[in-house]
Structure formats: C-alpha cells, structure tokens
Amino acid sequence: MxxxxxxxxxxxxxxxxxxxxxxxxxxxxxxxxxxxxxxxxxxxxxxxxxxxxxxxxxxxxxxxxxxxxxxxxxxxxxxxxxxxxxxxxxxxxxxxxxxxxxxxxxxxxxxxxxxxxxxxxxxxxxxxxxxxxxxxxxxxxxxxxxxxxxxxxxxxxxxxxxxxxxxxxxxxxxxxxxxxxxxxxxxxxxxxxxxxxxxxxxxxxQTGSESLVGAELNDVIYQAEGRVIVASFASNVHRLQQVFAAAEANDRKVAVVGRSMVNIVEVAQKLNYLRFKPKTLVELSQVNRLPDNKVVILTTGSQGEPMAALTRMARNAHKQVNIRLNDTVVIAATPIPGNEKSVSKTIDLLFRSGANVIYNQRKVHVxxxxxxxxxxxxxxxxxxxxxxxxxxxxxxxxxxxxxxxxxxxxxxxxxxxxxxxxxxxxxxxxxxxxxxxxxxxxxxxIGVGDVGNIVLRDRRLLSQDGVVLCVVTLNRKQKKLISGPELISRGFVYMRESEEMISEANRIVTKQIEKSLQAGSDWTELKSNIRERLSVYLYEQTKRRPMILPIIMEI
Amino acid sequence: MxxxxxxxxxxxxxxxxxxxxxxxxxxxxxxxxxxxxxxxxxxxxxxxxxxxxxxxxxxxxxxxxxxxxxxxxxxxxxxxxxxxxxxxxxxxxxxxxxxxxxxxxxxxxxxxxxxxxxxxxxxxxxxxxxxxxxxxxxxxxxxxxxxxxxxxxxxxxxxxxxxxxxxxxxxxxxxxxxxxxxxxxxxxxxxxxxxxxxxxxxxxxQTGSESLVGAELNDVIYQAEGRVIVASFASNVHRLQQVFAAAEANDRKVAVVGRSMVNIVEVAQKLNYLRFKPKTLVELSQVNRLPDNKVVILTTGSQGEPMAALTRMARNAHKQVNIRLNDTVVIAATPIPGNEKSVSKTIDLLFRSGANVIYNQRKVHVxxxxxxxxxxxxxxxxxxxxxxxxxxxxxxxxxxxxxxxxxxxxxxxxxxxxxxxxxxxxxxxxxxxxxxxxxxxxxxxIGVGDVGNIVLRDRRLLSQDGVVLCVVTLNRKQKKLISGPELISRGFVYMRESEEMISEANRIVTKQIEKSLQAGSDWTELKSNIRERLSVYLYEQTKRRPMILPIIMEI
Missing domain, CATH: 3.60.15.10 (Ribonuclease Z/Hydroxyacylglutathione hydrolase-like)
Incomplete structure (x- = not known):
C-alpha cells in the first residue's frame, strides 16, 4: 500500500x-x-x-x-x-x-x-x-x-x-x-x-437461505405425478443447481428451454458452477419419449414476459412443450415490481390448461x-x-x-x-x-440515445388516441383547393362506423381551408388552423385527442 | 313464496x-x-x-x-x-x-x-x-x-x-x-x-377487522408532530370514518381533497354513514391557517394515479397542498395489481419532499x-x-x-x-x-364500443415505434413523379439526428416509385411497394418497425 x-x-x-x-x-x-x-x-x-x-x-x-x-x-x-x-x-x-x-x-x-x-x-x-x-x-x-x-x-x-x-x-x-x-x-x-x-x-x-428452496423443490418434485416445469430467472444459478439436484434425487431428467436459460446453463456447467450427472441433462426433443414422471423442464418466463418459453407454453403456442393435465408448474421467483399482472395472467393460463401451479403459497423462492x-x-x-x-x-x-x-x-x-x-x-x-x-x-x-423526450411524447400521444392525417392539395396562387381534404386515421376510431362524423369533419376543414386561403394565410398558419379546427371538432364528438397531422401539397 | x-x-x-x-x-x-x-x-x-x-x-x-x-x-x-x-x-x-x-x-x-x-x-x-x-x-x-x-x-x-x-x-x-x-x-x-x-x-x-386499522391510525396521528395526510380509496367509507374519529381523538381538523373523496364524504355524511362533529370538517383553504399539529388531510391518490391529489402533492404540483418536512403521509391502502410501480414512485417522491411516509410497514390497511x-x-x-x-x-x-x-x-x-x-x-x-x-x-x-381490436392494434404499433408518412404527388398517365417523396415521422427517431438515413430512405423510395410507375403498378401495388421497401430499409438501419403510411396524390 x-x-x-x-x-x-x-x-x-x-x-x-x-x-x-x-x-x-x-x-x-x-x-x-x-x-x-x-x-x-x-x-x-x-x-x-x-x-x-x-x-x-x-x-x-x-x-x-x-x-x-x-x-x-x-x-x-x-x-x-x-x-x-x-x-x-x-x-x-x-x-x-x-x-x-x-x-x-x-x-x-x-x-x-x-x-x-x-x-x-x-x-x-x-x-x-x-x-x-x-x-x-x-x-x-x-x-x-x-x-x-x-x-x-x-x-x-x-x-x-x-x-x-x-x-x-x-x-x-x-x-x-x-x-x-x-x-x-x-x-x-x-x-x-x-x-x-x-x-x-x-x-x-433475515432473508433466509437459498437452501430452504432446495428442500421445498425436492418435496414438490417428489409429490408430482406428472411432469414438473420450473420457471426461474436464468441468471439465478443457485436455483438452477437446486432444480438439477432435486431432479436427480427423484430420478428425473432435466430439459432446458428458453434462449437465456440454455446459454447460462451451458456457461455455468462448462465453468463448473452447475454440477449434475452427464445423463441428467436431455434435449427438449427427447422429453416426449420419457414417461411424464421422469421429466423436469427448466424454463424462462417466471416474469410472464410475453415471448418467454413458459408464457408461450401457457398460451399453447410453444412448438415443443404444451401444458397438459397433471403437469406441475413451479414459479420459482417473485414478480419484479411492474410484472405482477403479466405473472398473474400466466398463472391463470396455466391453471386453465389444467396444470397444478405452485407459486407464492410455498417457499419456492427466497x-x-x-x-x-x-x-x-x-x-x-x-x-x-x-x-x-x-x-x-x-x-x-x-x-x-x-x-x-x-x-x-x-x-x-x-x-x-x-x-x-x-x-x-x-x-x-x-x-x-x-x-x-x-x-x-x-x-x-440499435439506436443508442436517439429516442428522447419528444419521440416518447409522440409515442404516448399516438398510443392514447391514434393519429388523424388531413391530406390536402392546393394552389395557393389561385387560392384554390385542388383536391382533398382527405382524412385518414389510425388508432382513432373505426372509420366505417364513424362515417357521419368524418364527413362532417371534412366539411368543417374544407370551410376552414377556404377561409384561410382567402385570408392569405401562410402554410404554418394554414396547418395550425386545420389542426386546431379538427382537434376541437373531434374532441367534441369523441372526447379524444388524436395527433393531427395536416399534409399540404402545393401545385 | x-x-x-x-x-x-x-x-x-x-x-x-x-x-x-x-x-x-x-x-x-x-x-x-x-x-x-x-x-x-x-x-x-x-x-x-x-x-x-x-x-x-x-x-x-x-x-x-x-x-x-x-x-x-x-x-x-x-x-x-x-x-x-x-x-x-x-x-x-x-x-x-x-x-x-x-x-x-x-x-x-x-x-x-x-x-x-x-x-x-x-x-x-x-x-x-x-x-x-x-x-x-x-x-x-x-x-x-x-x-x-x-x-x-x-x-x-x-x-x-x-x-x-x-x-x-x-x-x-x-x-x-x-x-x-x-x-x-x-x-x-x-x-x-x-x-x-x-x-x-x-x-x-382470517382477514382481520377494519377496527385494527383504527387503532393504528390513532397511534400514527398521536405521534405525528406535523400535519398528517391520509390517502385512501374514497369509497372505503369505513376507513374514512376511522380517519375522522382518530382526528377528533387527537384534537385535529380534517380537510378533504380530491373530487371523488369530496363527493363521497358529502354523500356519506348526508346519509349518516359518516359521523363527526360539525366543526371537525374544514375547507382546504383554511388548513394553512391552522397549526400543523391540528391538521389531517384526507386525500385520493392511494394508487399513485397520475392525476390524483396525493400524486400532485408529491410532484409539488397541487395548487393548495404541498408536501413539506415534518408531514406524515399515510398510504392507507395496498396497491391494486398493476399499480405497484406508480405507488412506489409516489412514495419515493413523498420521501424526497421530506415527508415521513407510512405505507406497508404498519397495519394501516386491511x-x-x-x-x-x-x-x-x-x-x-x-x-x-x-x-x-x-x-x-x-x-x-x-x-x-x-x-x-x-x-x-x-x-x-x-x-x-x-x-x-x-x-x-x-x-x-x-x-x-x-x-x-x-x-x-x-x-x-364518450365512445362506447367503437374501439376494437384493429384500433388497439394500431395504437400498440404506433406506441412502439411511431409512424412514418411517405407523401408523394405523381402523374400516373405520364408515369412521372411530380413531387416528393417527403418523409415525415412522429415517435420514430429524431429527424435532425438521422438526416443521413432519411435522405437515403428518400433515394430508395424514389427509385422504387419510378420502377413501379414504369411497370404500370396500380395504387394498391404502389403503396404496398413503398411500404415494404421503406420498412425493410428502416428496420435494417434501426431495428424498429414504425407504421408506414404512404400518401399518394395524383394530379
């Protein structure tokens, strides 16, 4: 020193x-x-x-x-x-x-x-x-x-x-x-x-030892009549170790599902942080050839992430594993704040598929x-x-x-x-x-830092009430509307069911444009007039505030 | 019978x-x-x-x-x-x-x-x-x-x-x-x-009696040196009753904030479901004239709802009440699933403003x-x-x-x-x-049932990566591009920082349009060509998939 x-x-x-x-x-x-x-x-x-x-x-x-x-x-x-x-x-x-x-x-x-x-x-x-x-x-x-x-x-x-x-x-x-x-x-x-x-x-x-979970997992697997599917954070390597140990203790094979789970199991095993008998780990494709009570499936999706393996299984949308009667599913994690709803949904879907789901009622997570x-x-x-x-x-x-x-x-x-x-x-x-x-x-x-407050604000606006385009062609010298206004919306209302409102909006905007043209408004003014007029009318009619984009072409 | x-x-x-x-x-x-x-x-x-x-x-x-x-x-x-x-x-x-x-x-x-x-x-x-x-x-x-x-x-x-x-x-x-x-x-x-x-x-x-909360509220108010602000569901009238009782027991006045809270207190009092001495209830405007240790404020916002009174107080954006050092804030509710994050945020803001916040650590909710x-x-x-x-x-x-x-x-x-x-x-x-x-x-x-899956899907798309408009005027008879393409985006990227990409996108779309015009494509085809070409290019560049809306004007 x-x-x-x-x-x-x-x-x-x-x-x-x-x-x-x-x-x-x-x-x-x-x-x-x-x-x-x-x-x-x-x-x-x-x-x-x-x-x-x-x-x-x-x-x-x-x-x-x-x-x-x-x-x-x-x-x-x-x-x-x-x-x-x-x-x-x-x-x-x-x-x-x-x-x-x-x-x-x-x-x-x-x-x-x-x-x-x-x-x-x-x-x-x-x-x-x-x-x-x-x-x-x-x-x-x-x-x-x-x-x-x-x-x-x-x-x-x-x-x-x-x-x-x-x-x-x-x-x-x-x-x-x-x-x-x-x-x-x-x-x-x-x-x-x-x-x-x-x-x-x-x-x-005191939080309690990870070993408590091992005993519990062992008991769950011992009691299960069919397959046991355990969802965990892939990065919780101690938990993975305990799943392997409990599977071996109950004479079951383990298949691993989900990209991050497969990756981490591979790295941890290679570096000797995960220990199990060579024959314990099987390919997912082999699982269907084994009796149900010889199978443990270790999977991602403990947070109900929409694309994770467990979520897809629960939705019956996984290519290789679907949940069936007699499966026991263990959610060996608690929801991270913000994920409570998606986890609940996944649990509900699993129950609906006939599985016995073990979540926060037993000590399968610390x-x-x-x-x-x-x-x-x-x-x-x-x-x-x-x-x-x-x-x-x-x-x-x-x-x-x-x-x-x-x-x-x-x-x-x-x-x-x-x-x-x-x-x-x-x-x-x-x-x-x-x-x-x-x-x-x-x-x-792949953009790092190219989304900021304005882009996010626009996304938020768009997500709430959608967007309405007002497309107009005009000849400003002649102060004449050539074509349009055409109103196009996305995420606002079903156009087909709102024809009346849309044609009234059209009439209102047409009048506004003609007025602005007569008054000699410049483009910025014209655009803001269209935006304002349309916004007020659509809000009156629907109490919604779509983003309004006037598109003006001059010829 | x-x-x-x-x-x-x-x-x-x-x-x-x-x-x-x-x-x-x-x-x-x-x-x-x-x-x-x-x-x-x-x-x-x-x-x-x-x-x-x-x-x-x-x-x-x-x-x-x-x-x-x-x-x-x-x-x-x-x-x-x-x-x-x-x-x-x-x-x-x-x-x-x-x-x-x-x-x-x-x-x-x-x-x-x-x-x-x-x-x-x-x-x-x-x-x-x-x-x-x-x-x-x-x-x-x-x-x-x-x-x-x-x-x-x-x-x-x-x-x-x-x-x-x-x-x-x-x-x-x-x-x-x-x-x-x-x-x-x-x-x-x-x-x-x-x-x-x-x-x-x-x-x-067993869930436990609502009366347990009363004793706890009483103790919290007794110990508080400054103002006590209690957030609860307005509709939890039993809880409101207990807040009034605890305030009276500690010789404090109660002011009520938040539209639904004011409404429900009024109805429940009128119908005799809320009982307190006439002088216990004071206007919010009077609160600042009372010593801090004579004040209880009963408010909405226990779920961290963005526009509710407590949330606005926490953000320092409430007209009449701002949180200050020595305030005790009691969140007398648990978050409804899905609200955990907004409740956490509110609690954090309250702590930052110097308040002592009492939430799930004491039995202020059953x-x-x-x-x-x-x-x-x-x-x-x-x-x-x-x-x-x-x-x-x-x-x-x-x-x-x-x-x-x-x-x-x-x-x-x-x-x-x-x-x-x-x-x-x-x-x-x-x-x-x-x-x-x-x-x-x-x-x-005010629309009932006029938003369905398609509108929601569009909102979701828009919320993820925004929208890109491609505006083009052309003369199809002469197979000629008159003006444009002009690319306009909202919620996608900062245009200013992506000028290179946008001008390259422009070049690509121009080529595509010219090709389609030569090939005699109809409008539908032309639009789908533009959409596809642009979508592929922008995805390559950004790994994002904005909604692409081609707008074609023909003259």
Whole structure:
C-alpha cells in the first residue's frame, strides 16, 4: 500500500440509486477513476417502445484517459448488461470479474461483436490488485448467483467498500460462505465509506437461505405425478443447481428451454458452477419419449414476459412443450415490481390448461438480497465512518439510512444520493459537492440515445388516441383547393362506423381551408388552423385527442 | 313464496369471473331475468387509450323485456360503475340498492344525465321482495364500505345465494355484524347454488377487522408532530370514518381533497354513514391557517394515479397542498395489481419532499374481502349443493373451489365458469349448457364500443415505434413523379439526428416509385411497394418497425 499525502476521494453513482437497475458506481482518487458495475435496466411502462435503458456515461467519456478499471461484482443483467454499450467508448479499460461473471460477460460481448477488442481480466475473492498505485481487494458475498464479490479500494483516508448485491447465507448452496473474517478485518483497519445494497432494507429480519428452496423443490418434485416445469430467472444459478439436484434425487431428467436459460446453463456447467450427472441433462426433443414422471423442464418466463418459453407454453403456442393435465408448474421467483399482472395472467393460463401451479403459497423462492438484520450485520462488520445506501429506490435508501443510524452511523455522515451527486471526502470532512451528468440513455433497436423526450411524447400521444392525417392539395396562387381534404386515421376510431362524423369533419376543414386561403394565410398558419379546427371538432364528438397531422401539397 | 312446478334455473356471469372488476351476474328463472351488480373495470396496460371497460350486455339487450330487476350489492365502482351505460338500454328496469349504495349511484347517474329517467328503489337488509312471482331476500355482509348486502333468490329447486363482496368482521366499524343467523337459516332451508367472493381465496387464515386499522391510525396521528395526510380509496367509507374519529381523538381538523373523496364524504355524511362533529370538517383553504399539529388531510391518490391529489402533492404540483418536512403521509391502502410501480414512485417522491411516509410497514390497511377461513365459514353456513366461485381471477376461483371441496362440496358440483358460461339447473342435475355473448366493451372518451381490436392494434404499433408518412404527388398517365417523396415521422427517431438515413430512405423510395410507375403498378401495388421497401430499409438501419403510411396524390 502506497503511503502518500491525503488523496482527494470522490464517490458517485451513475445508476442504481433512486431505482432498481443499471448499477454503475464510480470512485475517483485524485486523477484515477474506478468504475464498479455497468448494468442495464428494463424500461418503465412510460418508455414506449424502448428495449433497454443504460446509464449516461458522458462523464466517463469526457475523462476516458483517467478511467483505470471497471470492476464487476457479479453476472446479473443489472450489473453487466450495459457493458457492451459502455465498452464501445472505453475499449482500453480493463474489466475485472470472477470466472462465472466473465463467462456471462463474454456471452454478451460476443453477441455485440466486441469480445476480441476488450480486455477482460480474471479475479477471484482473494485477488489483490495494485492499479495506478491504488490497492484494491475483494471479498466474497452470497447472492442468488455464484461467484459474487464486493470491492474494497484503499485510500489514504481509509477504505471505500462496495458490497455488491449480497445477503448473508449461512448455508449457501455452493458451500461458500461470505468472507466474514475479511470484512471484519477491513472494518478493523478503518473504512472511510461503505456503499451497501438497499434492496431489502424495508424488510425486517433475515432473508433466509437459498437452501430452504432446495428442500421445498425436492418435496414438490417428489409429490408430482406428472411432469414438473420450473420457471426461474436464468441468471439465478443457485436455483438452477437446486432444480438439477432435486431432479436427480427423484430420478428425473432435466430439459432446458428458453434462449437465456440454455446459454447460462451451458456457461455455468462448462465453468463448473452447475454440477449434475452427464445423463441428467436431455434435449427438449427427447422429453416426449420419457414417461411424464421422469421429466423436469427448466424454463424462462417466471416474469410472464410475453415471448418467454413458459408464457408461450401457457398460451399453447410453444412448438415443443404444451401444458397438459397433471403437469406441475413451479414459479420459482417473485414478480419484479411492474410484472405482477403479466405473472398473474400466466398463472391463470396455466391453471386453465389444467396444470397444478405452485407459486407464492410455498417457499419456492427466497430473495438474493439481505434484509434489515443482514444489512445491520454488514454495517457492524465494516464500521464505516460515512455511509451511502445504494442499489435501491429512494424509499429503500431511506429505510437503509435509518438502519445505519440505529447501528450508530451519524446521520450527518449518511448520504442519500441521487444519480450524479458527487460525495467528496477531503481529509476531515465529507460533503455533496458537485453534480456530474447522469440519467437514462434509452436504447430502441440499435439506436443508442436517439429516442428522447419528444419521440416518447409522440409515442404516448399516438398510443392514447391514434393519429388523424388531413391530406390536402392546393394552389395557393389561385387560392384554390385542388383536391382533398382527405382524412385518414389510425388508432382513432373505426372509420366505417364513424362515417357521419368524418364527413362532417371534412366539411368543417374544407370551410376552414377556404377561409384561410382567402385570408392569405401562410402554410404554418394554414396547418395550425386545420389542426386546431379538427382537434376541437373531434374532441367534441369523441372526447379524444388524436395527433393531427395536416399534409399540404402545393401545385 | 309461490309453489309451482320445477323452474328452469340458469346462472351466469357477464363480468367478474376470470378478472377483478366489472361484476355482473345473471340469474334466469324460466322467463324472468334478474341481474346482480353492474360494474366497471379499469383497463389493462394493453388497452391503450381506453378509459374504462364495461361488460358486454348484448344478452340483456336482446331479452330486455324479460329483465325484471337489477340488484346492487354495494356502492363500489366495480359493482355500480357500469350502471350509467347499462341503463341507457334498460331504462325500464328497476334498480334496487341500500341507502348508501343508491346515494353513490345517484352521483353517477346525475353526471350521466340519466337520474330522472331511471327507477331506483330503496331496500335494506330486511327487505323482502316478490317480483314476477319470485321471492327475493337480502342479508347484511361486512366489507370496506357500509350498507353491503348479499342476495337470496328463491327458486323451486332451492335458493340461489350471491354473497356480494364480503368478509366476516366481528368488530365492524359501524357495529353492524354480518347476518350470521339469517345465513344459517337460508342454509337450513336449502340452497341450490352459492356464488361467493373469491378475491382472497389464496390467502390463508382470517382477514382481520377494519377496527385494527383504527387503532393504528390513532397511534400514527398521536405521534405525528406535523400535519398528517391520509390517502385512501374514497369509497372505503369505513376507513374514512376511522380517519375522522382518530382526528377528533387527537384534537385535529380534517380537510378533504380530491373530487371523488369530496363527493363521497358529502354523500356519506348526508346519509349518516359518516359521523363527526360539525366543526371537525374544514375547507382546504383554511388548513394553512391552522397549526400543523391540528391538521389531517384526507386525500385520493392511494394508487399513485397520475392525476390524483396525493400524486400532485408529491410532484409539488397541487395548487393548495404541498408536501413539506415534518408531514406524515399515510398510504392507507395496498396497491391494486398493476399499480405497484406508480405507488412506489409516489412514495419515493413523498420521501424526497421530506415527508415521513407510512405505507406497508404498519397495519394501516386491511382487505375488505374474506380470506380462506371466512370463505369456508360462508360455505359452512350456506351449505350449497352447487358452488360457483366468482369475483376473482381464474386462479382465485381455483383456490376457492379447493376450499369448497375441503368443506365437503362435491367437486362435480363446482363450476369454475368463464364469462358467458351458462350453468343450468334442471331439477336433479346441473350442467354448463350454452354460452351467451360476453366480453369487454371498451369506452374511450364518450365512445362506447367503437374501439376494437384493429384500433388497439394500431395504437400498440404506433406506441412502439411511431409512424412514418411517405407523401408523394405523381402523374400516373405520364408515369412521372411530380413531387416528393417527403418523409415525415412522429415517435420514430429524431429527424435532425438521422438526416443521413432519411435522405437515403428518400433515394430508395424514389427509385422504387419510378420502377413501379414504369411497370404500370396500380395504387394498391404502389403503396404496398413503398411500404415494404421503406420498412425493410428502416428496420435494417434501426431495428424498429414504425407504421408506414404512404400518401399518394395524383394530379
């Protein structure tokens, strides 16, 4: 560890605070920038047509020569999903991750055609790095995917500790407990600031071990008379492991369905994070040749995503698997906020197809994030001087800050930051100083950031009451309407059933155009007259406000 | 009670099964039709631009002369909200409801300008009716609004019993317990078929009394240092009563905000279902003159509805009330499935404004629907031969049917119906016989049923990737392009940032048009050529599929 004068230390989030998703945190030590995670977020309902959302990395691009490393805490989408966009601008920056994490990152980068251009570096929980004179270590934490680490960056003012996503699982599926001793030692040496996962700060008590789910799955499979279909997040590798184990314990084969599930099972098996007998895994096409009570199908779709395998099975629209009487379907996940309705719909469809559906009534899911008692334990171990609750919506950060106060952190030393708020540590003091650019970059198709508020506003308008075109040809010199107005609508009303209204609208617009022409209106005026006249009339008639587009051709 | 030969008895739902909302059930006795409830449903996310959804009443319209009565079990939107549409076609049919229920119905009918044309008839839980020789009685049940009843229609085969929405509250806020004895007597006399509320069939145990909330509200208000703002469903009159009582107990005044809240408080107070001292209620404008610790504000917006009062306060966009430090905000409701995200957003905004927000961590809400044990008690009291679980999504109906089996109803005697499935009772047997028309009627603005699948599909397309217009003037005789193509887009991309792509698209379309003109294509062909060519090119460039509308003017 280098001894030198007090560094200037800054910490901020480019994503992951005030929201669940697109985690990205930055630690700046004098001239050196370290990034932790680069995730994506799935769009809210109001972001019509948007595929994914990533953090705004303007600050990193503007300071790209100072970015020394990107540390990835684990392989979930909200921590790695933004990498293939971020790295386009930061190809020279090495990305550090554990074996499984890098395996999953490679999948993404391959798809994006970036794999060969970037610098991936393998670490494990024991790795010690010195980068640009700064000393960085890691510690193991438990979560719903194996091979998770937290990050500890040493500074002259004490350590900056980032927990990653974590819970304290005393009986983890892979037998690898959290690094309690290391955390205690880090705390002992002195921690300037802790950044800790707030997801379950509102939940009292302890989250419970993933192993509880194993026993439950085992029991469900034991009791099932027919096939068992288990839906889970593909990235919840511990859950997948338990499904394989329960299948083997009950002498069943496992088939895997859904692109991400197939990919992750393949990577996790290859890297030895998923263990099962070679004959346990069978092709989906073989399943129909096995007796029903020898089959487990592991599938995507636990969130009722319209195109996911389980949803298609439930709709009877899957090519290879349809739900039938005597199937047992296990939804081994809880709905992410916003997905409740689509999950309910899927469950209803499954019941209608005759399946026995097991969802929130049995303990077939536990969270991967620690609850209040675990968060307090982390604070007790690490004993930070300053505290930033991260990874959560504002109210979760609030709840986490209250826990920290209970544990003894001074309330003035807790910063509930928003994206871009920089917390600066200058020797004795810490304060929220400046703000760096931060926000949502929307990705629609292959366009990065070319959809903004105006485009979204138009989509919203169009989605509510559709569009009405008013097409007119005219000769302005002669002040004469040559043809039209022709009204064309989409998403507004059934034209056929509204003929009367449309022909009246036509009459009104014709009159308006003739009037405007006589008055010598210019095009802009003419267009706005048409728009206004039509808008008022259609609203009177229907109480709807379609987008109105006047199209004027002059000859 | 008339003695006569075995009647033909049919029962079906026009709404309320396979869904939460728009309840409407029909009991048909030979030639006489009785309707129970006429509710609305709020649209799902996929119903873009739709305001509300009501049941398809084609069957009732086709048989309007046989409809003898509409019984309304209670005054919630999902039971009365469709009335002002349904009664347009059934003005001659008397509507029966209790005092508060009719009070709320009158509000709606007045708005719709229908109040003077319809026949509202007051009942209470003791009313006995003979309509067209059929004997009808009611029984009191507890729910989150006062004055709720269930309906018992006598037939020669035994009674048809409809519970309405219910729970068994042993300590109801208004002191009026459920009619246990009457239910037991009805069961004793013989019940052909029970239709019972399935909302909480998936929940084990007992729901708990509304009075629990009162104690909690009292404590929250007692401890608050500043203003207390309570958000609740306006229609949850018991909850409102408890807010008034807790305010009085703590020597505070109550101001009411939000149109529906103001309306319902007025009606409920006038009809004596809400009791408080005259001076307790103050105008909102007076609130700022009172010390903060003398104020309770009762508001709408517990579901994070964008335009509701609480949401506007949270956004700092309410004219009279803004949230400030030291305010305590109580969200005295749970999110209806689908509203989780908007409720979370509102809570976050409130925290950001400095309020202390009390939501699901304290018992400031209990459900108005009975859980598993209460549903079993109802089955035990009524002892029906046949059973229809109603009022719930399919999986709730499933869960309820399992409870009924546990209680001893034969599984063959349980019918999990979908909308329009008619269950016919013909002496010894019961069977699902025919199907009557049933479905969703969508209401957008003042249009009833003029938005259907095509319009919705267009709105969905428009909402995803917007619209691109391709405007062309041509002279087909001379096979000549006169002007254009001009490309105009809305909700697709920022035109300014995509100039290159647009001019290339222009070139491609021009070539296509010239080719088609040379080949002598007709308009339909020309349009479809433009659409296809443009669609392929824009998809290649953006991976988006905007709606493409070719507009061709011929001169």
């Amino acid at each position: 280098s001894k030198k004068k007090t560094e200037n230390v800054s910490v901020f989030a480019l994503g992951g605070v005030g929201e669940i998703g697109k985690n990205m945190y930055v630690v700046e030590l004098d001239d050196d920038i370290f990034v932790i995670d680069a995730g994506l977020m799935f769009p809210g309902d109001e972001m019509l047509g948007i595929d994914i959302v990533i953090p705004d990395i303007t600050y990193l691009k503007e300071n790209k020569d100072r970015v020394r490393a990107i540390f990835i805490t684990h392989g979930h989408e909200d921590h790695i999903g933004g990498l293939s966009y971020v790295l386009r601008d930061l190809k020279h920056v090495p990305v550090y991750g554990t074996k499984l994490t890098l395996g999953l990152i490679e999948l993404k980068l391959k798809e994006a055609g970036l794999l060969k251009e970037v610098d991936l570096r393998l670490i494990d929980a024991k790795t010690k790095l010195t980068i640009a004179d700064h000393f960085i270590t890691f510690f193991r934490v438990n979560h719903s995917i194996p091979d998770c680490v937290g990050v500890c960056i040493q500074t002259s003012q004490g350590a900056i500790v980032h927990t990653g996503d974590f819970k304290f699982d005393y009986t983890p599926v892979d037998g690898k407990q959290s690094d309690f001793n290391k955390l205690a030692a880090i705390g002992q040496r002195g921690v300037l600031c802790l950044l800790s996962d707030s997801t379950n700060a509102e939940r009292p008590g 969270s991967g994030h620690g609850s209040a008692e675990e968060l307090k334990l982390m604070l007790n171990l690490v004993k930070p001087k300053y505290f930033l609750p991260i990874h959560g919506e504002y109210r979760m950060q609030m709840a986490h800050s209250k826990l920290a106060e209970q544990v003894g952190v001074k309330s003035n030393n807790i910063f509930i930051v928003e994206k871009g708020d920089v917390v600066e540590f200058t020797g004795r003091k810490a304060r929220m100083s400046r703000k760096v650019p931060a926000g949502n970059v929307l990705i629609d198709g | 008339s003695k006569k030969k075995t009647e033909n008895v049919s029962v079906f739902a026009l709404g309320g099964v396979g869904e939460i909302g728009k309840n409407m059930y029909v009991v048909e006795l030979d030639d006489d039709i009785f309707v129970i409830d006429a509710g609305l449903m709020f649209p799902g996310d996929e119903m873009l631009g739709i305001d509300i959804v009501i049941p398809d009443i084609t069957y009732l319209k086709e048989n309007k002369d046989r409809v003898r009565a509409i019984f309304i079990t209670h005054g919630h939107e999902d039971h009365i909200g469709g009335l002002s549409y349904v009664l347009r076609d059934l003005k001659h049919v008397p509507v029966y409801g209790t005092k508060l229920t009719l009070g709320l119905i009158e509000l709606k009918l007045k708005e719709a300008g229908l109040l003077k044309e319809v026949d509202l008839r007051l009942i209470d839980a003791k009313t006995k009716l003979t309509i067209a020789d059929h004997f009808i009685t009611f029984f009191r049940v507890n729910h989150s609004i006062p004055d709720c009843v269930g309906v018992c229609i006598q037939t020669s085969q035994g009674a048809i019993v409809h519970t309405g929405d219910f729970k068994f509250d042993y300590t109801p806020v208004d002191g009026k317990q459920s009619d246990f004895n009457k239910l037991a007597a009805i069961g004793q006399r013989g019940v052909l078929c029970l239709l019972s509320d399935s909302t909480n069939a998936e929940r084990p145990g 459900s108005g629907h009975g859980s598993a044990e209460e549903l079993k008690l109802m089955l035990n009291l009524v002892k029906p031969k046949y059973f229809l679980p109603i009022h719930g999504e399919y999986r709730m109906q499933m869960a309820h049917s399992k409870l009924a089996e546990q209680v001893g109803v034969k599984s063959n005697n349980i019918f999990i119906v979908e909308k329009g499935d008619v269950v016919e009772f013909t002496g010894r047997k019961a069977r699902m016989s025919r199907k009557v028309p049933a479905g969703n009627v969508l209401i957008d603005g």
